[in-house]
Amino acid sequence: MHSSQFPAMYAEIAVALAAGLLSWAYQTIKPPLPKICGSPGGPPITSPRVKLSDGRHLAYREMGVPKEEAKNKIIVIHGFDDSKNLSLPVSQETIEELSIYFLFFDRAGYGESDPYPSRSVKSEAYDIQELADQLQIGSKFYVIGMSMGAYPVYGCLKYIPHRLSGASLVVPFVHYWWPSLPANISKQGFQKLCTADQRTFQVAHHTPGYSTGG
Structure with missing residues (x-):
């Protein structure tokens, strides 16, 4: 072999080794696929859920006066790294005085709700609408977005404004x-x-x- 070919050969070997090391490192640090709640080997389902028209499930939690008696029905949208179990600082006295029904839910891919890789601002808005319809909370409701839960509120304002009695943002992600x-x-x-x-x-x-x- 000609001596001038050695540098090229060594470069090819180095590239192959680097590629192999990168592949090994990726496989080592790559997180395992998430286990869907209720699936074999997955976490158990401990909360009530609704089944959406596309087959996905959304887990939810209700709080406040019964929805049949409520004068104000509010859907609360959690932020990043949170869930339907977020703590909302509102007193029982206020809830009863204003006759409030709260509906919390795990957004797609959070908590006990099924993942949805194609999730978008639009799909989040329609998830909220379908959740409200399946639980029969009425034709109009309020939405409150917490932190990163603000962008689904923007989606509701854009895609389902006719369903909203009002909208509020709490420490939102601001443009x-x-x-x-x-x-x-x-x-x-x-x-x-x-x-x-x-x-x-x-x-x-x-x-x-x-x-x-x-």
């Missing part, structure tokens, strides 16, 4: 570069974030294809 939001308010809100969150928003804003601007 700080939204042109319809006054610049001084955006700036004040952004500056109140911790440094790590500010950097996260800036990276998302300036990443091509994922920009929060416009």
Whole structure:
């Protein structure tokens, strides 16, 4: 073999070794496939669930006065790393005085609800509508979005506004570069974030294809 061929051969071997190591590392750190609640070997189902028209299940929790007697029916949407079991700081006295029925649910892929890899803002809105219909809470209801649960509220406002009595956001994920939001308010809100969150928003804003601007 000609001596000039050795460097090329060594490079090919190095590339093959690197590829093998990367493949091994990926298989090592790759998380196992999630086990769906109620499936063989999966976590047990401990909460009531509804079956959606596409076959998926959504788990839910009810709180407050009976829905048949309630004057105000509110669907609460949890945020990232949370579930239908979130704690809502509202007193029993307030619940009874305002005759409130609360409906909490695990969003697709959270808690005891089935995963939905194709989940979108639109699908989340229609999940909420179908959940409300299956539980027969009425033609109109309120929605409250907590943190990252804010974007399904935006979806409800866009896709099912005729079903809403009102909408509210609690510590929501905010679009700080939204042109319809006054610049001084955006700036004040952004500056109140911790440094790590500010950097996260800036990276998302300036990443091509994922920009929060416009």
